[in-house]
Amino acid sequence: MLATPPIPRDVQLSLSFTVNGKPVTVVASPGERLTRVLREDLGLTGTKVGCDAGDCGACTVLLDGEPVCACLVPVAQAEGHEITTVEGLAGRPPLFDRLQKAFLQHGAAQCGACTPGMLVAATALLEKHEHPAENEVMDALGGVLCRCTGYRKIITAVLEAGAENVAPVSPTSGCAVGARLVRLDGQRKVDGTEIYGADECPEAALAVRAIRCPHHRARFQFGDLDEFVTSHPGIHAIFTAKDVPGKACYGVIPSFADQTVFAENEARFRGEAVAIVVGEQAAVEGLDLASFPVAWDELEPITTIDAALEPGAELIHASRPRNVLTGGRVVRGDVERALAEADVVVEDEYETGFVEHAYIEPEAGFARRVGDGIEVQACTQSPYMDRADIAKILDIAPDKVRIIPTAVGGGFGSKLDLSVQPFVALAAWHLNKPARMVYSRFESILSTTKRHPARMRLRAGASRDGKLVGLDFSADFNTGAYSSWGPTVAARVPVHASGPYQVPNYRAVTRAVHTHLVPAGAFRGFGVPQTAIAQEQVYDQLADRLGMDRLEFRILNALDDHSPTVTGQVLGAGVGIRACLEALRPRWSAARAEATAFNATATGPIRRGVGMAGMWYGCGNTSLPNPSTVRVGLKADGRIALHQGAVDIGQGSNTIVTQICADAMQAPIERFDLVSGDTAITPDCGKTSASRQTFVTGKAAAMAGEKLRAAILQLAFAGENAAIRFRDHCLEVEEGGRKQAIHLAQLPLDEFGYVATAEATFDPPTSPLDENGQGVPYAVFGFGAHLAEIAIDTELGTVQVLRITAAHDVGRAINPTLIEGQIEGGAAQGLGHALMEEFFPGKGENLHDYLIPSVGDMPPVESILIEDPSPVGPFGAKGIGEQAVIPTAPAILNAIHDATGVRIRRVPATPDRIRAAILAAQNTRSHRA
């Protein structure tokens, strides 16, 4: 038999295969990836593309029943085979039905971007073994990365899928707060219908591709751009800096705005955009960008903090002397004197590297021009900030810009900054055609913000009786080429560097320093996780020097309701750190005894260790206004529309804010319809960051709910204790045995189309900090402490975390399942930060060189929820998102020291660093001997 003749390039082929049980025929070039054909040609967007390289598993589908990465299947190889996507699993009852319910019940889906891949991989396993063991589940899910959950709830859901499902919680009126309610947006995440940034595309949308600087720093000059457009059929335009209507810089913090859509003349970091090419999708994707007419003149970059601060160093921004973006300072008492008089003083230095957010969904979205306005639909954490910046860029009024946030496949801070939005907006604006852009994983890692690398110096002192007397902290943060959230990190860190302890004499000074590297911005904790790595390791050393138990040392020094913080704030109530630390006591004693016993008899290279760390974190902006406005309306049909603009990036605000509003109204939660954070229809709830949504937007929702209830009672001339029963098209108000019905259809509709509407704004009460950083930076703090148990292979320097116990004071647990999800996911990111995660600009801009924990790396996490209510938060609630990540890394690092006696001062604690520390310690010992 002869070979089929070669199919010439660019020739499309008619290929037939089965998808979800139905025969399909597509016309595609044979090397087209199956993901693309499924998503773009067949509209099956449940299959997600996270990396296009087989590293993340988000695109897992079944090929003849076996899980494969659809991104690595050339469509021609699918010919004649049977493909099943997440959408097709619905046809596999009852197993898939039970699996979906278990995912919802256990909170196994947060952002949901990995969920289809997890569900497909789990289904393949469960169809072979109905009751798999935990290690079989872990093996089966080992190829799908999740950045939100910390995997444990996913494992539980798969293990429990075989069991009879428990009926979901359905709280009665007034009892939603505290209930383990299934997330209200959960169903879409487990059936593959959730719409993320890349999942919608208007008809005939043009594709946008960015030209990015390949060097850390380069001057550049364009060649003949017009000729490039005319010689490439299907390419419509190239846009560069001169095409941007608004000449003002943009940036997430207006007073530090320094970014332009495109670099002009000189690019300041590898990955900075200098132009976009816009055209028909096939033409744009088929471009060989090596032929793009731009000449780069590579310049010597400044890549380190030291080089940037060197006297006489070139300035990265002419207006910022010494390359210092800004600094922060908090001073209280007399630290020099306190340290001079302290009985023990520990001095130390710590360093951390760039950390990549590594959410599973790369940035994506589209824009279209609507009359004299523009609509941008994209993944974002901050719709109103996007609106302001797009208005600036296009030089139009903010109300001409409509931002429609899609579901967000993980954000963790990086999707607070603009990504695709300026490019698609500009293209759609100029060409008057919809324009769409989907970042590749490479582009996402290359160009979006990172966690700040930090270099921290500390001197801490204590008195013989174990009281902390002073801390002197200074830190420099590598903030990269542009400001992004550098000022926030510089301001937040000095407030938090004491940790949740009483430190009467204190000095914390920070600087954010520019370099020619990717901008460092917001990442879960805004610099506080780095700070905790230093401060909590120094406190362990102090306790050891004092001969005190490390946990008891912290309990002795813990802040209380009446002690002043380092900014002089007295919280008065809701300071739950002591309760968190005390909650760890039983496990702390048991774990230490177990580790000691293990090590006493260990003959091999494995040693066990136990470490702990505390944390606090102020919810909301630091001494700056950050209001949320929530609108809630009663519809004529008796349902309640909740306009809450907090973007749910997986953390659960859609559910939490509704639970709060429902109880404030004393209305059943089933009555609520969620209205999205679209800037055209929902008021500003600020950004999803700084652990502020439960607290700030939740409080606004509580106030709005109470107001609407009052308005309804007023309609019935009833007092505030009357009960309202919500029926279809009708309300029943009952007071003192007197019942009356309100027929909603008879009432006039207001400007929003509701029979009654209430709106409320909440801005946390704070005060500006004075020149010594004294004042009230936050109205509410969250507190917590983690305990990590590890096993370390001393010959290799590899660490296995065996168990994490996490106690958090959340004020009031609005939804315990979602809170546990935040804690477990935070612990996973903390574990990654401690042990494996570091991004090297220019190297490994992908998810196989950049390591994040996979399912086998995560130990069980026991969450202990402490409820010491905040007088300000809704129902006493505090934030949890960032709190959860902060203490994990220092707890692990303290456990490494506990096991080996070596202290890791540069994270991540990779095998090379741990081994070097062990060798150095051995050498010191042998020299002494």
Place this chain on the structure above:
Amino acid sequence: MRAFDYVSPTSTRQAANLLSSTWGNTEILAGGTDLLALMKEDVVTPKRLVNIKEIADLRGVKSDSSGLRIGSLTTLAEVAEDAGVREKYPAFAEAVREAASPQIRNMATVGGNLCQRPRCWYFRNGLGLLPKDESGKELVEEGDNRYHAILGNDGPARFVSPSTIVPVLIAYGAKVRLEGPKGKRELPLEKFYVIPKTDRDREHDLLPNEIVTEVVIPAANGWKVAHYEIRQKAAFDWPLAVAAVALKMDGSSVQAARVVLGHVAPTPWPSPQAEAALKGQPANEDSAKKAADAALANAKPLSQNAYKVQLARVAVKRAILKAAGGAA
């Protein structure tokens, strides 16, 4: 990804004829797990893809007098599930199970695993196998080389051989069979890997129009074999060091040994020094440690990868002890 011709031959002979006799023009597509990533990043830009997955002869595991014959298109998942492999070559089965992820193992083939390109981040960024900048400065030596070679690195090649299953196959004495325009040939697997000296060289003894058809593993009678892998992550991670060891015991002492390291050199790295150190010795902690020291005696770490010497040493020691303790 750039456009290319696509052809699906149904025999090895046809496939060989469709492949160009010079590198760069054509590529073989099998599981696609490595090739598609390389093409996406423009590291390879073939003008034609030859899809060999329709060649039925290249699939499956067979057993005959020469031992176990594994067709090059057999997927890693099929190998890991194969009863014969699990029973007679458990260390090989273990290495396969530890490779990549379930999804990748369902797609990736044995032949593709043998032929996969290095993970070196300079290579993957399109800077070549022997990356140099415009002034001729060697990028690996001057740059970030934390994952690069510690052995066999005195030439310009400093990447590490990426396969995690090849060291144990070599320890089992496996051979690779190839078919090309000039017919068939068979090589001991270790001879299939070469250290490139110039930009024109490849890391495999493979002609551009030759196809890996089969891996043959001789009967492991009397050999106790073990595979040991050191990774940062529990799973789905390229290892920092791999060691595979086969021991033939004479009573309590080692009659013959094969020791092969992986992820430490531009090729899988058999260590005659370690083998000699073990010969005639009992297989215990002390001899394992001496053999491990011998295996790494000639290591020359680069500026950032001295830690790998220790990791490789421990991998060798533990693989020896594991082999001594376990069955074949």
